[in-house]
Amino acid sequence: MKLQPRQQLLEVWKAVSRASLQEGRWTWGGRDGSNSISDTEQLLCLMFPASELTGFKLDVPDETAEDVLDALGALGDSVEIPKTLIKVIGEYLDVYTDDKGRPVFAGGTYFKSNDPAQEPTQEQQRLDVVDSFSMSVTLMLSILGFLKVFRRSVRREELLKEILDVETRAAKRLSAAMVNLLRSFTINVFDPGSAQGQALIRSVNQENLPERRVVEELQRQLTGVRAGLRDLTIGSGQVDLDNHNLIFECGWSWGIVQDAPEVVTDLDVGPQPNGIAPNLPFLYFTVIALTSITDLFSERTRVLGLLDDEQQQLANALQRRWDLTQAYWARIAMFGRGRWPLEDIPWRTTDDVESDYFSLLVTAMVVENLLSTRATDTVLSRVAGVLDELAMRARITRRATKDDPPVKMHSPGVVYQLDGSDALGPPMHWLISDFSITLLKRTIGVASISRSTQMRERLLSLADEIWEHISRRRYTEGPARGLWDQPSRVFTDLKQVTELPSWYFTERAVEFLVSAAKTIETQPIRSPLLADIANEMLSEAEHLYDQEQLIWVAGSRQALQPKLRSIEANLGRARVIIRSRPGSAIALVSECLRDLELLALARENATEGN
Template sequence: MRIRPRQELLEIWRALAEYSIRDADGNGDKGWNWEGREGRNSISDAEQLLCLMLPATQVDPFGLDQPDDTPSDILQVLRPLGDAVAIPRTLIRIITEYFERYTAPDETPIFSGGSYFTSAGDDAPTAEQRELDIVDSYAMSVRLALAVLGFLRVLRSVVRGATIRREMDDLERMASLRLSAAMVGLLRSFTVSTFATDSTEGRALIRTANQANVPERKVVSELRRALRETTAAIAEMTIGSGQATDELENPNRLFECGWSWGIVNGAPTIDTTETVGKQTEGIALSAPWLYFTVVAMDAIEDLFSERTRILNILNEEQQRLSRALQLRWDLTRSYWATLATFGGGRRWPLEDIPWRTTDDVESDYLSLLVTSLVVHDLVQRRGSDAELSRVGFVLTELGNRGRISRRPLEDDEPAMRMHAPGVPFDLVGSEDRGGPVLRWSATDFAPLLLQRTTRIAGLINDTDRRANLLDLADRTWDHLAERRFDTGPSRSLWDQPGDVFPTIATRYDLPSWYYTVRVVLGVVGATRVLFSNPLRSPTLTEFALELLTEAEHLFDQELLSRPLGDNEKMRGTFTGIGASLTRAREIVQDRPATAIALASKVLRDIDALAVARADVEGTD
């Protein structure tokens, strides 16, 4: 890989620290600068913090919770935050400031979209509309709260001061409260939407699934049969929205499941022993949006990650909420993976680019979102190389169509709009608060492509196919690197799309935390590929075993035929050869190429001994 994750993360942290720790008032007191391109809101501020906290809690060499073990290069780039001891204290203060700002006086966490909301019409959003909760905020809050709680859990083992321990206790309480409230919000934002097979939605879904051009009635029957386990799982849901109805059993109806943009209209409140504040009435249309479904799925996956389990981050009630979310996570990935790969024919619906939704909207970005859901499924059930490769080919095609791995054309408006101003999603139901229909714009095509490409590359076992995917990841990173700010206070942060697409005339001065954190997620994903074991080639393993067999046999012959006596140099040579053979035998299954290199050196050393002995015997 041309991506150098450690160097890139260090550069992002350096840029983040220099931008964020500034003397905004000119009075000599440096504080945390929350300013971003879209202004402050509960999502943007969380994204800014996650640019720091995600690597610190998901990439071992970047941990900040053991001050004595913090590497010198990390201390250098984070120097504006203080030294090794001061950095955790600074983080506690900054994160506490975030939680205090986005908690109402009655201790209800605030999950509003604020300045991220735009309007689908001519009128600007009202103040009341900007206060609406949105799934993006729930998801980012889950990720931030888990990162903070894990950070505090480890830091507590080395901190002794009474003052900082009290600050940690307060922060832990606020983070836990926000985590519980975000989980409740996600439970109330999940939905199952049913519709007749002959409705507009039904015909659109059948058209997507019917890649073999068979009779529609057969498609409906086979699709319902393929989804019978998902349908049964919906019946097991007992809390939150999206619970099963009799309509699911009707053979003339189909359904979709996933997350709406906010709490769905009519969503029941959640009975919980956790303090989560006021549970507001839902107004979002009870239908899934692919974008918000992917955002929710990515966050929920962190709830049952290995780190969350090992650190025992969730209390008993949070574990109950987590299990309810995991059930929804499982059935959602199963539903979309089944639909995307339906039919077993020569072409999957996923491969019929661009993806078309049931409301007849189509976009390459939607194909990338569905690919994300299929990736979740392949990870969960350890998909075959053939399946992973097909998804890899889709990602490659999307990279071409999105002008990531190919240069843009002179008149390439559809591809350009995906990057700026982004793919718009109208938040139906938001108009019920007395204003226009709100709009949400997604601009993360390139970072999302990097995230999914590196994840598939880490799963695939075929060396050639992995190499092709890593090449796509490198091309995507080259594209992203060109979109960094190269001057000004935002230098080395994102996003300046006009540097890659000349037809985009808009220039920006402030960083987009929405975009930057998604690039960070992509780089963190690349570290997982590099930390994984190298691919094992059966051919190389067999060859290595043959070399080892010959090397060990010849070495045994040398030990048998050559008297060592008091020759200290010879004993050292034989000890080294023996150690190399032992090491080669230990790693031959996981690292056959390295074992070959060790065995080859042993064979050369043994041959040199044999030649030397022959010369001596010839002289005698």
């Protein structure tokens, strides 16, 4: 990849600290003002890399890297940076806890009214939203891990007390976010002959088979998912799935669903509010929820023991929903023996709305499923084709024409209607403008599991093109310099928007950079062809080395000991790495073969001279 994730992340950190610290005080809010999601995204820009990448850790002051200290110089030195972050986190937790002690997950200024002349009511702005639950899970896990490690190096009683207080409140917010995610899950059951059923059947029936046959095959493939969903006993989503004549879909609504039962738990999560969101899964909020749930059962969460026993029970319930939802959408997206529904762009939802963005969201779930199942390169190649086409259709790898409709996906973004919100005021919608960065993250995801060097190179080349597009959208001047998002720098028809940063887009860019860094940290792909060549070369080199040991007489061998030891060491190293890095092994063996040939030539010349 042309991208250098470490350097890019350091530049973002410097820009985040510059934009957030105004006159020595942390300043909340960006383009869309301050709300529970935007402020979470702003903090995640710092906390997520610090928790996920060893080279960016801030919790052990003596081990903080020099370039990290330089990037965060505005926050202080290696000792002051953690202290500053603890104060900022404490302020965040204060703001988003109400007077009853309940953590607040309101959408606030992210909610948009369908009527430009009428703003959302205060009651609507206070509605909880899945985006806030999801982001809070990721942020609280990052904070808890940071505090758990940092307090080991703290001796001052006052600071330890502050850390424990923040830790307790962060754990409470994490618990509340998990409970709310459980109360936002939904299963939508419908008849195949209904409008929803017909829309789903049209999507999956790519071979124009008889409808009855399609329904029967669909039911067969979803048997395991149906059985799993039927066993859910906590939170929302408990519906009757015994009638096999009906079909269904599952995922997350945009908020706590109507009539969602309270989750019984001994954890302190505050009052559990009633919900107004419909019992319908929304693709965007489903993907957002799935992303955060992954963090609950990550290696870091397990190793640091970030969840107590009660929280682990909630996490297990969410992981069950994660497994079933991923399996459901993967089976729907890759249904049939011919062309997949996923490849029939744009994706059409069951309410008969279609968009390239919906295709990207379904692709995101398919990629996550493939990451866990280690799919074959044949399957990955087809997914790569979808990603490639989406990049072209979204005018990321193709030039946009004047008044080109796809540009609207980037700015102002895809409009997502929040059904049910009109119960408390004007109908509202959610604006989504992360198409390019979501596409980039999924491209890197597929590249990371591909076992074909050709496909990996193809995907990394696509990733470089998408990243170039995203890089051009960064601010180059003003308070948001080095941050995102200014799409008018790419699409000239668009007007320049506010100079304030979009924490929504910037956080997703940071999340991608962390994923890219992790991909680079993994072992390179092992080529079977290179491995065979390396083994053949190593066998020849070891045989020639053994011959040299026999041929040279004792006196001559004494003078050659340094060279022979060097050859022996290189052959030994090649033997160690030949399985994981056959190309590097070939390089070492090639050097040995060259040295052995020079020894043979020297011996021949000496023989001819005599």
